[in-house]
Amino acid sequence: MQVIAGSARRIQLKTLPGDHTRPTSNQIKETLFNILQPVVQGSRFLDLFAGSGGIAIEALSRGARDAVLVDNSRQACAVIRDNLERTHLADRAVLLQTDAAAAIKRLSAKGAPFDIIFLDPPYDAGLEMTVLPLLAASPLVTRDSLIILETRAEREIPELEDWGLAVRREKIYKNNKHMFLERKEVTP
Numbered sequence: 677m678q679v680i681a682g683s684a685r686r687i688q689l690k691t692l693p694g695d696h697t698r699p700t701s702n703q704i705k706e707t708l709f710n711i712l713q714p715v716v717q718g719s720r721f722l723d724l725f726a727g728s729g730g731i732a733i734e735a736l737s738r739g740a741r742d743a744v745l746v747d748n749s750r751q752a753c754a755v756i757r758d759n760l761e762r763t764h765l766a767d768r769a770v771l772l773q774t775d776a777a778a779a780i781k782r783l784s785a786k787g788a789p790f791d792i793i794f795l796d797p798p799y800d801a802g803l804e805m806t807v808l809p810l811l812a813a814s815p816l817v818t819r820d821s822l823i824i825l826e827t828r829a830e831r832e833i834p835e836l837e838d839w840g841l842a843v844r845r846e847k848i849y850k851n852n853k854h855m856f857l858e859r860k861e862v863t864p
Contacts, residue, residue: 677689677691677699677701677702677728677730678702679730679733679734679737679763680702680705680706680709680734681706681709681734681737681738682734682736682737682738682739683736683737683763683764683765684733684736684737684763684764684765685737687762687763688762689728689729689730689733689759689762689763690728690755690758690759690762691727691728691730691755692727692728692749692751692752692755699727699728699730700730700731700796700826704849704852705730705731705734707847707849708731708824708847708854709734709735709738711845711847711854711856712735712792712822713738715791715792715822716735716738716739716740716792717738717739717740718739718740718741719735719740719741719790719791719792720740720741720742720743720788720789720790720791720792721735721736721740721742721743721744721790721791721792721793721794722743722744722746722783722790722792722793722794722816723735723743723744723745723746723794724746724776724779724780724793724794724795724796724797724807725746725747725776725795725796725797725798725803726745726746726747726752726756726771727747727752727756727796728752728755728756728759729745729755729756729759729760729771730759731794731796732744732745732769732794733759733760733763733765733769735792735794736763736765736768736769737763737765740768740792741768742768742769742770743768743769743770744769744770744771744772744779744783744790745769745770745771745772746771746772746774746775746776746779747773748773748774748775748776749773750773753771753773756771757771776795776797776803776806776807777806777807777810780807780810780811780814780816781810783814783816784814784815784816787815788816789815789816789817789818789821790816790817790821791820791821791822792821792822792824793811793816793817793821793822793823793824794824794826795807795808795823795824795825795826796825796826797827799827799828799852800828804825804827804833805833805835808823808825808833808835808836808839808841808857809835809839811823812839812840812841812859813839813840817859818859819858819859819861821858821859822844822856822857822858823841823856823857823858824854824855824856824857825854825855825857826852826853826854827852827853827855828851828852828853829848829849829850829851829852829853831853833855836857837860840859840860841857841858841859841860842857842858842859842860843855843856843857844856844857844858
């Protein structure tokens with residue numbers, strides 16, 4: 677796995693050993709960032725379930741202003757720290773070793789919204805069912821924020837509307853997809 681474009685282009689990233697994480701392939705990452713190209717420059721980026729940090733590092737390399745990376749694994753956080761150092765992007769990143777729900781609560785207390793929020797929770801663990809409603813109700817998400825959920829291709833979440841979120845776009849790959857979500861307009 678490597679950084680595809682930007683200031684850290686071609687730098688190889690470490691990944692966690694074993695199959696506890698699923699690093700996003702370079703091909704899917706390139707497709708994702710082609711979609712995000714108009715909004716990533718100068719953005720505030722939040723990467724929940726960061727794994728090796730590859731998605732947030734790609735965003736920083738492509739001009740995101742800053743990023744917060746969250747993972748509850750000590751081993752994952754060690755890999756993320758190393759990847760941030762090797763790409764020379766550590767000065768624009770904050771790493772939180774905690775679970776996603778606790779990170780949302782902690783970051784919400786500061787109240788600064790994010791432009792792009794990326795979630796790639798373990799498939800079939802149901803963690804998005806806790807995290808998405810927390811995000812939707814937090815000051816971290818505004819009408820202009822974009823939430824991206826990576827999940828299995830067949831996964832549907834009918835509760836999104838109840839949480840005040842709407843699907844703006846879906847990009848389906850072979851086995852997984854990216855759901856691009858936004859805060860739904862509230863009509864009086």
